Amino acid sequence: MSHSPIRKDKTCLNCRHVVEQNFCPNCGQENTDSRKTFHHLFIHFFEDLTHYENAFWKTIRNLLFKPATLTKEYLSGKRLSYLAPVRLYIFISFITFLMIALFPGESKPIVTSDKNHTKSQKEIPKNIFTGDLSDLKPGAEFDSFTKNVDSIQKFAPKEKKLDGFSYWIIKKVKYVKDHNTKKEIIEKFTESFVHNIPKVLFIIMPFFAFFLWVFHNKRKWYYFDHGIFTLHYFSFLLLMFLILFIIQKLIGLFGEDNPLTFISDIADFVGFIWMSYYFYPAHHRFYGETRWVSFLKSVALFFINSFFILFLLIIYAFYTFLNLH
Template sequence: MSKSKIRSDKTCLNCRFVVENKFCPNCGQENSDTRKTFQHLFIHFFEDLTHYENAFWRTIKNLLSKPAALTKEYLSGKRLSYLAPVRLYIFISFITFLLLALFPSDTNLFKNTSKKETTITTKNKSLQSNTQKKEQDAKDLNEQDNILNFGYTSVAQLDSIQKNAPASDKLSDLNYWVNRKIQIVVENNTQSEIIEKFINSFYNNLPKVLFIFMPLFAFFLWLFHSKKRWYYFDHGIFTLHYFSFLLLLFLLLFLINKGIDALIESALLSFVQIILNFVGIGWMLYYFYPAHHRFYGETRFISFIKSSLLFMINIIIIALLLSLYVIYTFINLH
């Protein structure tokens, strides 16, 4: 725990109460010097997030291995032993998306399909002729045209049709706007650039999507359970812990894959990577069922039916949100 110099003045700066010891007996504020170094602020920030001592690691251990245990402990009143749900989610979310930004995934899907192919391409790059390069460029352009071709070759052609063509051949205002947006993106980007920009935008905006989705997730939990026994607040705490688990496990798998990819490639490491990903993704998908059963205390059969329905409903909602997000992201590409 960071140490702060105690003020000689015994009057609390917050409530003006007389402070005999380190903390004010009236409001609880520490009677320390208000001027801090950057180092102190950084340490204090980290300590505040991790709730000092062993609370952070105890929270992480229970979150990963004991579905719904944190939620039950929190709602039973045992709150100082663990990180608060909101603080936990913010901390994991911050670390996850910071590392995703610092170590972005390789999104160049059309140049490198594997490490082996990349190595071979690099070794033989000096032997490629100009003709081969031109053929490859033409192939890449043709692939882009096949996937993103909506019947127009340029924005100018589309504008000309909309302006000069007979009324029967013109597009509706909405179709014209959508097609023009698509054509602008196609003209200014290659297919690999479009995918790279889309994935980067997806990672940057995923926290917003999750933030929008969490209240909906809690709302459906509220609909499926007794209104007399459970408040929306209870479902909200369950949701925060569940989403914190998903983000944390995703982060761990991301770090494991990055670490293995940085090592020398071998069959054993590849096998270990596959097993770890299989186990991690499997636990991520299964986790909701025992968490639901243990928290809501219903019979296994009823809990299975409810959790399955909730799982399917939320998958549909996620699909709809992602579809809207895909459209939004594509429209805003430059």
């Protein structure tokens, strides 16, 4: 509830209706001073998202421990007792971004060495001029190839030279490997992935709802229904990630070798199991199908969405790698 003083003027600023109480009976706008302090705006932001404390905690409790309850309640018309699905997701996303900003990844000095030295053409692997990228073997030979990519473009026969895109990719890979150790690449990628999980989930949501629409009765269920289910399910996933992230970072404040790290490990294990299982009871309770039908559809949807998510993550991983410094 807002604690701002009520305006002396009884005319609603929104619809010009006469207001005798705190809220306009015509449009519902609160009759308070329109000029607010920053403190009020910050508090009002949380109040607007959470409505009242009871509704907020009731929503979070049901979201975490009662799969599909929020979706069924919302679609049945009981909407004032809980946070609206979109506001719920936005609120959790906001807190997630805030926590990530408060607990950034540790920045470590990058140890580099001068790996660039002049090589004669004899030192270039023999298959550089006699084949294409598919001829290369993984490991040391590929490393040697990346180190000599400039020589390839300069001395190799025209038909054996790389195209512009391949050359750019190889140069980028070489730059990343020259300026980062394997451990640093993994750490940077992990940090970037964590920071972008909310964005990745947001991109996936409409596709997730589409697959639900494909698997269910089109006359009984609208895409809107699947969308609300998806919003609640992804809000759960994001909230679980947020909880595990906070636990990990708080325990990490005591050092990497502190005796409390086992709590973080247990939380991660339990959280992963619950996130993996959650979709099945949520699907069964919401769509009301038999357990076996719901189980089979859940498994099918799990693999389809996992494949789709994996495809997006591969693209994302490639993009992230190319943007490492």
